[in-house]
Amino acid sequence: MGSKVSFWEKDALLSYDIIIVGGGIIGMSVAASLAERWPKKSILIFERSLVPAGASTRNAGFACFGSLTEVLSDIDTIGQDGARFLLENRWKGLQITRKRLRDQNIGFEELGGFEVIDSDVVRALGRVDEVNHLVGDFIPSYIQTKVKLDGVRTDQGQKIVSMHGEGQLHSGKLMRALEAYCSEKGVRFRTGASVGLIEKVNDRFKVQLDDAIRDRVTFSSSILIDCRNAFSNSDIEPGRGQVLLTEPISDLKFRGNLHIDEGFYYLRSVGSRILFGGGRNLDFEGEQVQEFGLHVPIQSALDNRISEILDLKTPPKIDMRWSGIMGFTKDKRPIVRLEHDGLLRAVGMGGMGIALAGRIGEMVKELIEEKQLL
Ligand SMILES: Cc1cc2nc3c(=O)[nH]c(=O)nc-3n(C[C@H](O)[C@H](O)[C@H](O)COP(=O)(O)OP(=O)(O)OC[C@H]3O[C@@H](n4cnc5c(N)ncnc54)[C@H](O)[C@@H]3O)c2cc1C
Structure with missing residues (x-):
């Protein structure tokens, strides 16, 4: 018999304040904002692929806010406020990312x-x-x-x-610089780690991952943030x-x-x-x-x-x-919300998530502050 994990693992390697699922630009930007705000909290990102594989490493690298016809289409479908929300957050988000990572590190021109x-x-x-x-x-x-x-x-x-x-940037360099920045701030990044079952037991999330050696290993956290974007199932x-x-x-x-x-x-x-x-x-x-x-x-x-x-x-x-x-998402607006009990989602970035990412991290931070989750 015996446990699949040791005391050492359970005490120092499997238990976190915040677990983020999905290591794309959004998962990492959320981690960056939270690590800046709460430097003492432990943060872990799970990414199912060895190198993040969704949109962030495979896009066109436009650091853009919306072309004329895209903005007009947004005004006509989600109204002036909705269109302005997207433009303003993309604009501000890009400034956050540029300041955090520096233009030369992300190939921004x-x-x-x-x-x-x-x-x-x-x-x-x-x-x-x-x-x-x-x-x-x-x-x-x-x-x-x-x-x-x-x-x-x-x-x-x-x-x-x-x-x-x-402007435009090098999406590979951006992701590399973002990972290095998160790592400097103490964020842990586990790749090749596909999250399966997520359960809430008492006041902790139990997060199960496949492990070839031990069949399954369970991690835990008090906050869980879903940043799986297109792979997040409902609503998307x-x-x-x-x-x-x-x-x-x-x-x-x-x-x-x-x-x-x-x-x-x-x-x-x-x-x-x-x-x-x-x-x-x-x-x-x-x-x-x-x-x-x-x-x-x-x-x-x-x-x-x-x-x-x-x-x-x-x-x-x-x-x-x-x-x-x-x-x-149906209305083009990204979903950044508290689902219940410490489970947050930041998904649905559409075809223009690069500039937005910096602001999405801040929105998640503001939501955690507002709801006093930490
Ligand atoms: C072809 C293309 C061109 C684009 N061009 C631009 C552009 O020029 N400018 C722009 O602003 N935007 C562009 N975009 C959109 C932009 O890339 C996205 O909005 C942005 O990358 C979304 O980031 P994300 O982190 O939310 O999603 P993703 O990058 O998809 O990250 C989600 C991550 O979750 C991981 N994951 C999924 N399931 C699990 C699981 N069970 N356990 C652990 N991890 C999991 C995935 O492997 C993935 O890495 C483009 C997208 C594409 C596809």
């Missing part, structure tokens, strides 16, 4: 964000003042309309606008995103981020390469999955469109293709 406005939605230009007014107190002159862009083909009737303050709809990366392009003139087709396609420079993604609108249902994988028709559409968009002598050669899984 303010190369600019541009949007191609198609002729059939050109009326969007008539609402530029409305958007600029909405965000004027934190991003002055957000949308600019007198924009000239090198290296991008535009049809007759298409217009280009730019989004002030938008998964959405897979397809991406390709070209080889270096010798005659590439475009630098920055480009939003196309109301955000359904996104293209950016990565040095002299181009990262191009999107096309989920070609098969919403087929891409509503939690499994990684290439969707061939969508990848072919990306191949075709890249040459239509960029003004290049020859079609670029493709070096890599991959997919990542996003998590969507």
